[in-house]
Amino acid sequence: MQRLLIQLPKTAALRLLAVVATVLVARAEDAKPVSYYHDIVPVFKRSCTGCHHPGKLKGDFDLTTHAALKKGGKHGVEFKAGDPAGSRLIEEISGEEPSMPKEGDPLSKEEIALITRWVKEGASDDTPSDQLNPFKLTAPPVYPAPSVISALAYSPDGNILAVSGYHEVLLHKPDGSGLIARLVGESTRIESLAFSQDGKLLAVSGGAPALFGEIQIWDVTSHALLHSYKVSADSLYGVAFSPDAKRVSFGGADKSVRILAVDDGKELMKFDNHSDWVFGTLFTVDGKRLLTGSRDRSMKLINPENGQFIDDINKLLENVLCIARNPKEDVVIYGGEQGTARIYKIAENQGRTAANNDVNLVRELERMPGAIHAVAYSLDGAQVALGGIGGEVRVYKTADGARTMTLKGHEGAVFALAYNPAKPQIATGGYEGKIRLFDSAKGDLEKAFIPFPIKETQVAGK
Numbered sequence: 068m069q070r071l072l073i074q075l076p077k078t079a080a081l082r083l084l085a086v087v088a089t090v091l092v093a094r095a096e097d098a099k100p101v102s103y104y105h106d107i108v109p110v111f112k113r114s115c116t117g118c119h120h121p122g123k124l125k126g127d128f129d130l131t132t133h134a135a136l137k138k139g140g141k142h143g144v145e146f147k148a149g150d151p152a153g154s155r156l157i158e159e160i161s162g163e164e165p166s167m168p169k170e171g172d173p174l175s176k177e178e179i180a181l182i183t184r185w186v187k188e189g190a191s192d193d194t195p196s197d198q199l200n201p202f203k204l205t206a207p208p209v210y211p212a213p214s215v216i217s218a219l220a221y222s223p224d225g226n227i228l229a230v231s232g233y234h235e236v237l238l239h240k241p242d243g244s245g246l247i248a249r250l251v252g253e254s255t256r257i258e259s260l261a262f263s264q265d266g267k268l269l270a271v272s273g274g275a276p277a278l279f280g281e282i283q284i285w286d287v288t289s290h291a292l293l294h295s296y297k298v299s300a301d302s303l304y305g306v307a308f309s310p311d312a313k314r315v316s317f318g319g320a321d322k323s324v325r326i327l328a329v330d331d332g333k334e335l336m337k338f339d340n341h342s343d344w345v346f347g348t349l350f351t352v353d354g355k356r357l358l359t360g361s362r363d364r365s366m367k368l369i370n371p372e373n374g375q376f377i378d379d380i381n382k383l384l385e386n387v388l389c390i391a392r393n394p395k396e397d398v399v400i401y402g403g404e405q406g407t408a409r410i411y412k413i414a415e416n417q418g419r420t421a422a423n424n425d426v427n428l429v430r431e432l433e434r435m436p437g438a439i440h441a442v443a444y445s446l447d448g449a450q451v452a453l454g455g456i457g458g459e460v461r462v463y464k465t466a467d468g469a470r471t472m473t474l475k476g477h478e479g480a481v482f483a484l485a486y487n488p489a490k491p492q493i494a495t496g497g498y499e500g501k502i503r504l505f506d507s508a509k510g511d512l513e514k515a516f517i518p519f520p521i522k523e524t525q526v527a528g529k
């Protein structure tokens with residue numbers, strides 16, 4: 068070798084060295100240990116975690132993280148590092164008729180060999196540290212000033228008022244006397260909030276405009292984030308639970324309407340019949356129909372089982388910015404971009420013909436000063452409250468459409484309204500970042516508070 072090199076011209080010798088080096092690197096690639104993060108996780112994600120994740124623990128076995136995998140399942144540890152033959156994990160996926168995955172295609176020979184080799188090589192975890200918890204705010208958000216409030220919701224028992232913040236939802240005591248919890252998540256903007264009827268879950272829709280849309284499902288008691296489902300590449304709006312809380316519906320800036328299974332995020336329905344952003348979705352009382360409202364001016368009735376379009380229930384008059392259902396019956400109100408709110412029966416009218424036929428219309432309310440961004444029904448369905456660009460909230464009797472109150476004092480637009488289910492009170496929020504609590508029988512302001520922990524910015528040099 069020595070002599071060969073000496074006899075070769077210098078460039079050729081270097082070239083030869085380069086070739087030898089390449090071959091050695093290639094060998095090293097072959098012998099490289101199997102990577103849990105790059106090789107194994109994608110297989111588990113495709114074939115296993117649908118049944119083995121924290122929200123659905125078949126065999127009490129969670130396959131979504133290395134730590135959970137190591138912990139094992141119902142029958143204890145699933146693998147012995149270095150000993151594939153003695154590992155239940157390998158046993159379950161191998162053989163003529165492997166028992167796992169329980170449904171779907173068995174793993175390929177190559178995949179089984181890869182997992183076997185990984186266990187043999189010690190089953191180590193090479194998850195990059197920044198991926199262990201893909202979203203991490205090192206500290207909860209800090210507010211130099213009140214944030215715009217885009218959504219409000221009371222828990223069904225009236226014990227919690229959920230408020231949209233920046234990167235989080237804040238759970239407040241309903242009288243504004245204190246913060247209960249901060250639900251910090253990945254979405255920078257929260258667009259809508261909904262409690263399940265039993266009050267156990269809170270669904271949040273939001274995202275980061277033009278980046279991602281997200282549905283978060285929170286456990287209201289433990290304040291744990293149960294699920295985060297990334298859907299579409301843009302913000303999501305108008306989240307609603309089905310009556311049994313097994314499904315969530317929502318619309319998007321991508322003009323779609325979707326329904327996901329709450330437990331595993333499976334897309335159960337996608338509806339693409341709107342031609343503009345969809346701001347609101349809701350289920351009928353029996354859960355058998357879905358109603359959506361869009362900037363394309365229509366409210367569409369959909370079969371949530373198969374995504375079949377049934378009918379537009381309204382005449383297309385103005386952009387629909389927000390919708391709410393009467394808690395008692397299948398009646399819906401929308402707030403329009405031109406300032407008019409209209410109440411409709413949610414009914415299938417096969418006889419309805421041309422678009423100029425507004426047969427489901429129950430009542431049109433007086434025009435508000437500017438676009439309506441928030442609408443809410445009182446629990447008994449006797450009142451509706453409307454808020455928007457004009458900065459005042461108006462309350463109407465649904466029976467005859469008469470205005471009963473005007474709630475004033477907001478600085479700037481109102482974007483969120485909610486009726487307290489436990490007492491006659493309305494919460495309002497919007498541009499100024501303040502919650503106002505009004506007596507919904509008399510119209511008096513009972514309390515105003517800033518729901519965000521405001522941190523005074525330090526003055527330089529102090």
Ligand code: HEC
Binds near residue numbers: 127139167171
């Ligand atoms: C369709 C659902 C489903 C899928 C997909 C699935 N499993 Fe399972 N798994 C189960 C159920 C159910 C059990 C409980 C035992 C049983 O009934 O057989 C289980 C049990 C197990 C256990 C035993 C846990 C214990 O300690 O008892 C292992 C290991 C396991 N699964 C591994 C996997 C792997 C690896 C995959 C992917 C290749 C996978 N499973 C995919 C449903 C599933």
